[in-house]
Amino acid sequence: MSGGERIRDSDIVYLLLQEVLRHHLIQISIVIAYVGKLTSNKRKCIRLCRKPSYGSKCLRPAVSYSKGYGGGLVDGNYVVVEEQVAIFVSVLAHHKKNRVVGFDFRWSGQTISHYVHAVLGAVLRLHDIFLAKPEAVSDDCTDGRWQWFKGCLGALDGTYANVLVSKTDTPRYRTRKGEISTNVLAVCDRDLQFVYALSGWEGSASDSRILRDSLARPHGLKVPKGKYYLCDNGYANSEGFLTPFKGLRYHLKEWGPTAA
Incomplete structure (x- = not known):
């Protein structure tokens, strides 16, 4: 041009x-x-x-x-x-x-x-597809770790996830360790595959309160009759949930990542 x-x-x-x-x-x-x-x-x-x-x-x-x-x-x-x-x-x-x-x-x-x-x-x-369907420990189980837990579906516990909230909501989300977090309930089967998860609760909320909420929801956690999940002493020893004896050490090497 x-x-x-x-x-x-x-x-x-x-x-x-x-x-x-x-x-x-x-x-x-x-x-x-x-x-x-x-x-x-x-x-x-x-x-x-x-x-x-x-x-x-x-x-x-x-x-x-x-x-x-x-x-x-x-x-x-x-x-x-x-x-x-x-x-x-x-x-x-x-x-x-x-x-x-x-x-x-x-x-x-x-x-x-x-x-x-x-x-x-x-x-x-x-x-x-992603959430597993738990299977209870059968009566004829020969696994040295699980044969004592007939009917067990898996285990559950709470975990903290750090979040960013407004200043007015900070006190409700402050954990006992001083962090600003949300308390998440996680439920896994025996193969450590997620079965159920509930997020959104404030970090100041107790584990037992969050579990009660998950059981009360229409599509919440369901525990079949006669079955149960293992949990720590942060929860109540009740129908569907088995906690260890008070003062008993339960983080044993038999359950570590290198255990067969």
Whole structure:
């Protein structure tokens, strides 16, 4: 185009489209390089996503559940399901801030927030798959650790998760250790797979109070007649729940991570 020739509106639009396309190609190439690090190196994948790589797709199991089992995730215009799950797992694995994840994946904070909530919704819809169905210890069990607990379904306990609340709510969420947290009830089967979880209670709430609330909810924790869960002395020794004798040490080496 010569200096004396007038630039047409169509030429301006064409140049703008060319610049936008170039920007997206650079952005996509950066994301591909970042995800490529996860898929090509098992150690890096474990460090970044807390999940080992599986062939060419390090997040294939989670993605297949999200797509094929009612999770409802679909590819976006620019963000495919694999990248959506990678963003979500990156946040969970390292408690990263929105702006940090946005920098890693080269997306805006709004986009990161949108897909974190989208994947979270898919995970919640898959609770029937992810939450285990507990099986009680049978009468003919020969396991040296479990044969004394006929009818036991698993164990439960409370755990603290740090949260950020307003100043007016700080006293209610302050634990006995001085931290601002929410008290979460977690129930696991004998294989340490989650059966039930209840979050949202203030850190100042007692474990027994939260358990009572979970039992009173329409879709709360259910304990079949004649079965029970193991728990510590923070709970009452009652029907459906078995606590150790007072003063008895129960963190035994037979139940450690190296026990058979």
